[in-house]
Amino acid sequence: MNATLPDLLRLVVVPVFGWVAWRDVRTRRVPNRTWLPLAVFGVLLLAWDAWLVWTDGLVVDPRIIAPTPALFVFQVAFSLGLLVPLAYAFWWMGGFGGADAKALIVLAILFPTYPTYLLADMALPAIRPSLGVFALTILSNAVLVGLAYPVALAVRNALRGHVAKAMVIGRPIPAEQTLEEYGRLLETPEGFTRRGLDLDALRMYLTWRGLSLASLRADPESYRDPASIPGEPNDPGDGSIPPDGVGPFGDTDESTPQSDGGELADPWGADAFFDDIDHSAYGTTPAELREGLDVLAESDTVWITPGIPFLVPMFGGLVVSLLVGDVLLWVLDLVGIAPLS
Known part of the structure; x- marks a missing residue:
């Protein structure tokens, strides 16, 4: 695998998010001490990225599309300026649990820009918008992953003969x-x-x-x-x-x-x-x-x-984003609303 060292180090968070999603399902409790080290890790990687952008050190392979300094600043400002307050607002209004909000804040710090991973003749993520903020892609993919749960629940209930108003959510x-x-x-x-x-x-x-x-x-x-x-x-x-x-x-x-x-x-x-x-x-x-x-x-x-914690689709959204990219953009392209270039 070919990528910048900061992007390779970011992959460490994938098993960590897998663990917190599993723990949240089993116990509905995630230790607070989980998030601060990840946030500090993200800040350090972000500073490293900034240095590489300003010294043209991001291009370790011609296939890697490095952001310009202006685009990098836009992506970081958008990720931190929108998603961090949004996570807090969702928590304050009761839409997020505390762990969900902290996880989204950590993702906003860790993934403001699109990473690039080169495997043989393939570059991942495959689908990326030109001004893409990767943390926003993770959030949109998490919502799409979460939408699959009520569908599966309704099918399961119907097959077992449990037809009622609550069959989509319970x-x-x-x-x-x-x-x-x-x-x-x-x-x-x-x-x-x-x-x-x-x-x-x-x-x-x-x-x-x-x-x-x-x-x-x-x-x-x-x-x-x-x-x-x-x-x-x-x-x-x-x-x-x-x-x-x-x-x-x-x-x-x-x-x-x-x-x-x-x-x-x-x-x-x-x-x-x-x-x-x-x-x-x-x-x-x-x-x-x-x-x-x-x-x-x-x-x-x-x-x-069951109240599946949002950390579960958030973990799914992270994995899908790293492999596929912006699924919503792909769907919009299929229906002709926002064609990919």
Whole structure:
């Protein structure tokens, strides 16, 4: 493989992004310490690129199209000036998780310009716009990769006979298996919703109460009464699934729940839960918690959205971009909107 040394070093991030995507699927947690070294690495490579551009050192092979200093400055300014604030805005509005935003910022620093990798008589990426910002190509390809997921999910549900409004974004599971999954409920007592109870928040609530889901489902009316909450609730934790798959959601309170069947001021003790914990539960509200518990108490099967982290299509977009280039540009060329030169 022939390429500039900075571009060769950039390939190191591919297995790193593969690892964080895998970890995000398995645990929904990516250590914060992952991103700063990658950002510093990107800044160093960017400084190296700048020196090569100004000294004409980028052309290690006649087939490598080196940017002019003006184009290099434009690509770097566009990548950092647009994608970094965009990542922050998506996170602030709730469209991105913290890891997703940090990953996009890292990509904006690492890949403002198109790399070139020469293999025999082939140059990769194959499809590149003349003013291309590579980080923007990665983002657009990530969106296209992400669009394939709901299609595959809908086909899977249809083949299994699960035809419902939620079939494009979710799948049905037995209610008792809810604690073994990441994602959100897609149901309330009134029907379909895109923003149901976060399953991490559910695990936090049950841990806080020292209550198993099986016990709650066996006697929902008693546990709906906030008087059944232990006098000294447990630390709720962060709602993650333990590595061994065995949850801490067992019955630790030895008191007998009581309910007089009257109107409850705080059903399920949802307000008491949020008043007691010293941080949020993934944006969950008391109303969402109550609605989710009502569904789990009464239903044998529930619809959940797996909520595939955006890091997964982002990793796919990175790989596709390095091999193919700008897929959206190719699609626009096929339909005659933006012909390739």
